[in-house]
Amino acid sequence: MAKKILSSAAPKAKVNGKAQQDGSASRGALVADIIIANAPDPVFVSDLEGKILQANDAVSELLGFRKDEVVEQSLSRFISAEETQEFTAALREVVERGVTRDAVLNPRSAAGEVIPTTLNASALRDADGKVIGAIGILRDMRELDKARAYAQRLIDDAPDPVFVSDLEGKIIQANEAVSELLGFRQDEVVEQSLSRFISPDETREFMAALDEVVERGVTRNAVLNPRSAAGEVIPTSLNASALRDADGKVIGAIGVLRDMRELDKARAYAQRLIDDAPDPVFVSDLEGKIIQANDAVSQLLGFRQDEVVEQSLSRFISPEETREFTAALREVVEHGVTRNARLNPRSASGEIIPTTLNASALRDSDGKVIGAIGILRDMRAYEEVVRDLEQSKTELQEKILDLEKFEEVVVGRELKMIALEKELESLQRENEKLKAARASA
Numbered sequence: 001m002a003k004k005i006l007s008s009a010a011p012k013a014k015v016n017g018k019a020q021q022d023g024s025a026s027r028g029a030l031v032a033d034i035i036i037a038n039a040p041d042p043v044f045v046s047d048l049e050g051k052i053l054q055a056n057d058a059v060s061e062l063l064g065f066r067k068d069e070v071v072e073q074s075l076s077r078f079i080s081a082e083e084t085q086e087f088t089a090a091l092r093e094v095v096e097r098g099v100t101r102d103a104v105l106n107p108r109s110a111a112g113e114v115i116p117t118t119l120n121a122s123a124l125r126d127a128d129g130k131v132i133g134a135i136g137i138l139r140d141m142r143e144l145d146k147a148r149a150y151a152q153r154l155i156d157d158a159p160d161p162v163f164v165s166d167l168e169g170k171i172i173q174a175n176e177a178v179s180e181l182l183g184f185r186q187d188e189v190v191e192q193s194l195s196r197f198i199s200p201d202e203t204r205e206f207m208a209a210l211d212e213v214v215e216r217g218v219t220r221n222a223v224l225n226p227r228s229a230a231g232e233v234i235p236t237s238l239n240a241s242a243l244r245d246a247d248g249k250v251i252g253a254i255g256v257l258r259d260m261r262e263l264d265k266a267r268a269y270a271q272r273l274i275d276d277a278p279d280p281v282f283v284s285d286l287e288g289k290i291i292q293a294n295d296a297v298s299q300l301l302g303f304r305q306d307e308v309v310e311q312s313l314s315r316f317i318s319p320e321e322t323r324e325f326t327a328a329l330r331e332v333v334e335h336g337v338t339r340n341a342r343l344n345p346r347s348a349s350g351e352i353i354p355t356t357l358n359a360s361a362l363r364d365s366d367g368k369v370i371g372a373i374g375i376l377r378d379m380r381a382y383e384e385v386v387r388d389l390e391q392s393k394t395e396l397q398e399k400i401l402d403l404e405k406f407e408e409v410v411v412g413r414e415l416k417m418i419a420l421e422k423e424l425e426s427l428q429r430e431n432e433k434l435k436a437a438r439a440s441a
Helices: 002-008 018-038 059-061 083-096 142-157 178-180 200-216 261-276 296-301 318-336 380-440
Strands: 042-047 052-055 099-104 117-125 129-142 162-167 171-174 218-224 235-244 250-259 280-286 291-292 338-345 355-363 369-380
Touching: 002 117, 018 261, 042 083, 052 171, 059 250, 083 142, 099 250, 162 178, 178 250, 200 218, 200 235, 200 250, 296 369, 318 338, 318 355
Parallel strands: none
Antiparallel strands: 042 052, 042 129, 099 117, 117 129, 162 171, 162 250, 218 235, 235 250, 280 291, 280 369, 338 355, 355 369
């Protein structure tokens, strides 16, 4: 029966001779039979009343029925009454449009298992092009449903706000954390466009992020500022990955929001600390570009802030010191800190200013080192004190030498005096002896 219907779908040859027409029809039927029989997915042919005219082995493998238990049976034998109505509606769509996509069918197998499937059907036409039935392809959704259920649990149990949107920005799923963040119930979020919660500018940015998801499969750290039920604008960052269908086609995005309020408070606090620090403090990226500097840096170097920020540190230090600073950045990445590196930046007036650098790691919200916070210490006063001490030391050493010379002279004189005194005493004793000798004579 099915072969006869498929044969009638073969085009008539526009040449004389019935044999050629019948031959072409037979070849067309044979090709169709081969395609259906060898298709990896379950494929069946039905008439417009839903009676199965043909089914391949994959249908038997899916349902556990022999082919003779499937062919010539109504599809209503295998599906519920409600789904039979849906299949009839799908057949009408096939008649009207020639095709139907992703209709849901849950046939019951020979073992009694309800098997979730999707149906894609195209028109079966006779020789005159009239739709006389449908060629249906079933897709077993059990593994996909397991994967979806697992993904659903991941989304529901995620501590961060997670939502799923289609490529038009409509939210089709959201977990409780989204409701906690925004203050809306789930039914007030799901089926809504994200544009309800963000500004027109951010809606355009989100659509651009969706384009990036389609092209690359992911987008990172997009900024969104949704408005909560209470009217509060909540700073968040969005990381999104592709949501794909069974064929791997991107059909939407899975978005993870990160509440940035506490981080923004921490950043604002850090900003105040930097701005109010008495020492020169700057922030650089890992290439040595200055992305932030306080007033003390300007006072030290004599440059305005706009002449410092967005400049490479190599503008202010020598090539050799630039290499040393790069090595210090590597130490910051590896150890989180570097101590007492020497830098001698040149000021706006051309003065070389001796400084020491102590730097600590600047990290992103995931803890990754993305730069360094550097504190400079002006060493001019210290080096002046050191120079004064060196000069005092030199002067003291010279005085010590003078004293040693003077001591040598004084000691020499004293020794001579002692020698003269001894000689005088000796002469006096000799003189007394002479006197005594004369007196006795």
